[in-house]
Amino acid sequence: MSRHRGKGSATRLDARLEALDTARSLAEGVLPQEDLEFAYRTLDRASSRRSLSGDHTVVGFFGATGSGKSSLFNAVLGESVARTAAIRPTTSEPLAAVWGTGGSGPLLDWLEVSRRHEAAPVEGFADEASGVIILDLPDFDSTESAHRAVVERLVGMVDVLVWVLDPQKYADHALHSGFLAPLRRQDGVTIAVLNQVDRLTAADRGDVLESLRGLLAAEGLGGVQVLEASARTGEGVPAVRAVLRKVAAGHRAASERLSGDVADAAARLAAASGEGEPAGVRPAAFRRLAEELAAAANVPLVVEAVRVHTRRAAAARTGWPLTRWVRRLGRDPLVRLGLARPDAAPRVNRTSMPAPSAAERARTDAAVRAFADGASEGAPGPWRALVRAAGREGRERLPDALDQAVAGADLGADRRSWWWFPANALQWLALLTALAGAAWLLVLAVVGYLQLPVPEVPRAQGWPLPTLLLVGGMLLGIVLALVLAPVAALSARRRAARARRRLTAAVRAVADAEVVAPVQEAIERYARFAAAVGQARG
Known part of the structure; x- marks a missing residue:
């Protein structure tokens, strides 16, 4: 049809012929073939007549x-x-x-x-x-x-x-x-x-x-x-x-x-199309779709895993050194989900979460269908069917795309908080203080056991200094662990909230690419068709 496409729309008829050809092209696969062929014959006839x-x-x-x-x-x-x-x-x-x-x-x-x-x-x-x-x-x-x-x-x-x-x-x-x-x-x-x-x-x-x-x-x-x-x-x-x-x-x-012929062909396309205006992509509908896809992608599970992982990591680095090994018992939830692999390339990374069940896939399909139905509401029948089909065409790719989006999202779980280093230093200082007191007392005990002269032990407020070092260091470590536990919990919740926002953004990007963009493209295709038909009708 290249010969039907005018290069400059030099005349009004040129523009109308160009518009009719545009409308015909946009309606391919949407409107009945006989109506498209009628438009094609009109264009072909006009091209031939104008060349003579x-x-x-x-x-x-x-x-x-x-x-x-x-x-x-x-x-x-x-x-x-x-x-x-x-x-x-x-x-x-x-x-x-x-x-x-x-x-x-x-x-x-x-x-x-x-x-x-x-x-x-x-x-x-x-x-x-x-x-x-x-x-x-x-x-x-x-x-x-x-x-x-x-x-x-x-x-x-x-x-x-x-x-x-x-x-x-x-x-x-x-x-x-x-x-x-x-x-x-x-x-x-x-x-x-x-x-x-x-x-x-x-x-x-x-x-x-x-x-x-x-x-x-x-x-x-x-x-x-x-x-x-x-x-x-x-x-x-x-x-x-x-x-x-x-x-x-x-x-x-x-x-x-020829102007009348173009008007006839355009009117026939308009009649085959029908009239109406699609509702389009509404923000509330997009939010609902993103929420459903986030649930399908197990975002809440991943967010909780980030929270637990962060709290475990904080306790392992700021807790009392003598009990830190307890925190290493049990498998890290992020490792269990296959999300603790910072060295993996995002485009090939995958989680270890189970594949969606039939019920979960049905829920996802229902969400996609509801979104497409809402966006196509008000559109003429053939175009509404196109919008619905556009929304559903990517549903087979959704599970894999969502999984990859979750796997590739920067959860920030392996970042260390600024307060971990000073807290860890204080814990080790407390432990070293307690160990120094214990060593001092041990030396005094050995000297006494060997019936050697025991040196005078310094005192503070009547308390032997080695004992103060031992008890004070242990108490300081325990108190620090108790004080820092709520801080670690708060930090874990904040990091989980950031992970939720990033995961939600990743899921929204998938929803936009696989569902919203095709739907929007179909709606815009209808808008261009309607404008072209209107111009062709003169």
Whole structure:
């Protein structure tokens, strides 16, 4: 379709054709294929017509058997070129009368019209410079299927449509439903000629004309010019020529016809799409989705593991040195979950958490479905289905993506708090003080045991200094451990809270990439489609 894409939107028609092609592309896989193919054919036809002579205006004479179409064709030309008959159809293939043959060949080849007649100038109507081409076409109600196929093809290709009607068949259902009704956006290049009016009385003529205009108006063709003529007597023929001359003047009929075709194709896409406005991605719905995915990713379990791990680490570094070994009993929860591996690459890291159960997967699917349903609410049926499908397309990847997000999140569990070092130093100072007192007392005991002179022991407030060192050091270590335990618990809770925020952010990023972004893209695709259809409709 690259040839359909204009490079600069130089004209309004260029922009509308570009918009129609954009709408068609965006609707691929969403709207029925027959509607997309109709738009494609419109674009292809417009591209072909615009590549051919713009100095010629193609006028097609359409009519039923016995309407006098060929007779009116001859009357407008001022010469007998087309075969005529009162009853049986005589036009078996299109006949072109051309004023200004230069450049008309490729155009007529595209129309597949091989019978061509170089028409003589008609004063006040057409000459070599006017570039008018009039086609006498087979009867649309011919018993020959090939004749009807030619009419159906050229109805969509000529620039101006002249419907020649007779007083008896002007209200024919096949004519109005099969041909005229679909041309409601072509009333600027459609003309209705009530032929054979010489067979009507003045009163009947007025009634028939009023009835015909009413039928056309009811079909959305109120802007169609209705003329009356008689090919046999020549009445009204100058008026038909004048209208054709006016329509062909300026060579704008082809563009007007294409504009109507584009509007038809765009309206058909709009009808297939339906109307509506999707609710879009709401913050509250996104929060609910993230909460459900966080639960599915076992974020609360990981947060608790971070808290316990941090408290264990704090106790192991700031507790009483003589009882620290107790803290090493039991397996660290982060190790058990496979999250204490700071050397692993995040993109290949995985946790050791069990795979989600069927119930957990169902809960995740329900959350994703609820989010997509909420975002698509209000959208037309085909587009709502697209938004829902977009939301669900990543659900198979969610468990693995969530697990990797948790594994790759920086939990900060292995960072040491600033207060651990001074607390640890105080604990070791207390322990060394107690050990110094104990060693002193041990030396005194050995000296006494060996019946050696025992030196005088320094005293403080009447207490022996070695005893004060031993008891004081032990009491200081125990008190420090008791005081620092709440500090360690508070630090663990804060670190767990930071881990929760980081895990939540990681889960939200997964939700955004796997669910929200596809949903948003589908909604934006519909918005672009609606805008393109609106522009194409003009």
